Amino acid sequence: MKISFARSPSATKSTRADTAAAFVFRKTKLSAGAEALDKLCGGALRDYLKTQDKFTGAAGQSVKITLPKGAAYKRVLLLGLDDPAKISSATAEVAGGRLHASLSAIDAHKVDIFMAGTESDEVTATSAAAHIGAGLMLRSYRFDHYKSKKPENGGSHLKSATLIGPGESTARRIFATLDAGARGTFFARDLSNEPPNVLYPDSFAKRVKKELEPLGVKVRIIDDKKMKELGFRTHLAVGQGSARPPCVVIFEWNGLPATSSKKVKPLAFVGKGVTFDTGGISIKPSGGMDEMKHDMSGAAAVAGLFMTLARRKAKVKAVGICGLAENMPDGKAYRPGDIIKSMSGKTVEILNTDAEGRLVLIDSLTYIQRIYDPRLIIDLATLTGAVVVALGHEFAGAFVNDDKLWSQLNDAGTKTGERLWRLPLDATYRKQVESHVADIRNTGTIDRAGGSCTGAAFLQHVIDEGRIWSHLDIAGTAWLKGGSAVSPRDATGFGVRLLDRLVADHYE
Numbered sequence: 009m010k011i012s013f014a015r016s017p018s019a020t021k022s023t024r025a026d027t028a029a030a031f032v033f034r035k036t037k038l039s040a041g042a043e044a045l046d047k048l049c050g051g052a053l054r055d056y057l058k059t060q061d062k063f064t065g066a067a068g069q070s071v072k073i074t075l076p077k078g079a080a081y082k083r084v085l086l087l088g089l090d091d092p093a094k095i096s097s098a099t100a101e102v103a104g105g106r107l108h109a110s111l112s113a114i115d116a117h118k119v120d121i122f123m124a125g126t127e128s129d130e131v132t133a134t135s136a137a138a139h140i141g142a143g144l145m146l147r148s149y150r151f152d153h154y155k156s157k158k159p160e161n162g163g164s165h166l167k168s169a170t171l172i173g174p175g176e177s178t179a180r181r182i183f184a185t186l187d188a189g190a191r192g193t194f195f196a197r198d199l200s201n202e203p204p205n206v207l208y209p210d211s212f213a214k215r216v217k218k219e220l221e222p223l224g225v226k227v228r229i230i231d232d233k234k235m236k237e238l239g240f241r242t243h244l245a246v247g248q249g250s251a252r253p254p255c256v257v258i259f260e261w262n263g264l265p266a267t268s269s270k271k272v273k274p275l276a277f278v279g280k281g282v283t284f285d286t287g288g289i290s291i292k293p294s295g296g297m298d299e300m301k302h303d304m305s306g307a308a309a310v311a312g313l314f315m316t317l318a319r320r321k322a323k324v325k326a327v328g329i330c331g332l333a334e335n336m337p338d339g340k341a342y343r344p345g346d347i348i349k350s351m352s353g354k355t356v357e358i359l360n361t362d363a364e365g366r367l368v369l370i371d372s373l374t375y376i377q378r379i380y381d382p383r384l385i386i387d388l389a390t391l392t393g394a395v396v397v398a399l400g401h402e403f404a405g406a407f408v409n410d411d412k413l414w415s416q417l418n419d420a421g422t423k424t425g426e427r428l429w430r431l432p433l434d435a436t437y438r439k440q441v442e443s444h445v446a447d448i449r450n451t452g453t454i455d456r457a458g459g460s461c462t463g464a465a466f467l468q469h470v471i472d473e474g475r476i477w478s479h480l481d482i483a484g485t486a487w488l489k490g491g492s493a494v495s496p497r498d499a500t501g502f503g504v505r506l507l508d509r510l511v512a513d514h515y516e
């Protein structure tokens with residue numbers, strides 16, 4: 009999908025788009041762009057709107073108007089944008105995504121989108137236009153390279169969009185940074201959507217190294233032999249039932265000038281990368297188990313984030329770590345009842361081999377704190393089914409031990425539409441994961457009660473006193489069977505744009 013920006017539509021008919029699109033506010037009030045388009049079409053939009061009362065300009069509504077032969081365009085698509093004062097970066101992206109869906113449905117190939125020209129406290133008109141472009145881009149993602157015959161028109165003929173209106177050079181500049189976010193998101197989606205016979209710990213590591221090193225990210229792979237030496241023992245236990253050995257990938261991005269960067273502590277991002285989660289000996293029911301190929305979405309988001317930071321040359325020092333393993337039942341697999349000493353020194357009693365993500369994460373969390381002494385840590389993990397019960401697919405669960413970081417994360421979530429809801433970290437949950445035979449146990453003691461909170465509490469057992477840390481449970485948001493306005497079905501790449509925005513707004 010090619011997105012460009014221009015002050016006015018192409019003057020030559022042969023290069024002119026086949027379709028025009030514009031925005032209408034509630035009570036069929038035309039936006040500035042729709043006014044301009046109406047003029048260009050000899051009043052056809054106003055004339056049409058008078059003949060009907062279904063399309064009112066409410067959010068999400070759309071209508072196609074076929075223009076007569078010889079008109080400026082073959083057809084016009086109007087999209088409802090509701091209240092102009094309520095425009096935000098997130099609603100603009102949703103509008104862009106919906107626009108992509110509607111344009112695909114009416115077989116548009118090349119489209120001129122007349123900028124709405126509206127602004128609010130949060131976004132300027134040019135920034136809103138850039139976000140509409142980003143929404144189009146995000147929704148244009150496709151994962152079809154396993155189809156021998158690409159679907160008839162690939163689901164959409166839409167090849168290019170030009171956003172038209174004043175301030176086009178500013179909009180183009182803002183779009184360039186959003187485009188970096190979209191590319192990182194696409195990378196995360198690609199990794200997460202790959203089938204588990206293709207994407208496993210070693211192939212994940214090789215693929216991210218191949219993609220990220222040319223962009224200036226340092227990528228280091230720790231193989232299973234080295235992991236043994238370093239003491240990634242709970243992580244190794246999770247992977248020991250698989251024919252595909254576990255590994256760890258470390259990313260380093262330094263966008264600071266060499267003179268000032270030495271003393272700066274990095275931001276750290278940690279991802280759960282279980283490339284397939286069968287549950288192990290505590291095996292999962294077979295229905296829907298295929299979805300567990302996405303259980304590495306936290307690691308994919310970390311890889312996508314580093315792609316974005318590097319592509320937009322973010323002025324920040326950051327380190328990322330992905331703990332990769334496949335959780336399989338086998339003669340060599342770890343068992344319920346096993347006691348394993350984690351890298352932190354704490355011994356862990358295994359009660360359920362399906363609570364494996366936390367075992368992978370605690371070693372990565374320990375390692376990153378010891379080696380990098382980071383300024384803050386954010387981990388992303390498809391950790392618990394319980395968070396899907398609590399929040400559904402709308403919000404990811406956020407556990408944060410620092411109010412300032414929570415307010416920054418919450419703000420970034422609202423602005424990107426990758427929304428978070430804060431859940432409790434508390435001593436009582438930490439107590440619930442204490443074991444009578446070892447230091448800690450990998451499930452809560454009170455049946456399944458507070459499953460996401462005990463999961464977070466388990467991780468907190470290895471977080472240093474005073475270390476700023478957040479755990480994001482993305483089990484409900486990492487993939488969507490029905491997709492969303494800005495994502496087709498399956499992997500969403502959740503977390504990439506959220507954390508990129510956090511970095512851009514508060515740590516650069």
Ligand code: BES
Pocket residue numbers: 285303360362363364365390391392393394396450451452459483484
């Ligand atoms: N990967 C799953 C969590 C999950 C479930 C993610 C459904 C997305 C959708 C995780 O490893 C897991 O199985 N967790 C268990 C923990 C329990 C055994 C304490 C769960 O949520 O049931």
Ligand code: ZN
Pocket residue numbers: 285287361362363364365
């Ligand atoms: Zn599991």
Ligand code: ZN
Pocket residue numbers: 282285303362364365390391
């Ligand atoms: Zn899992």
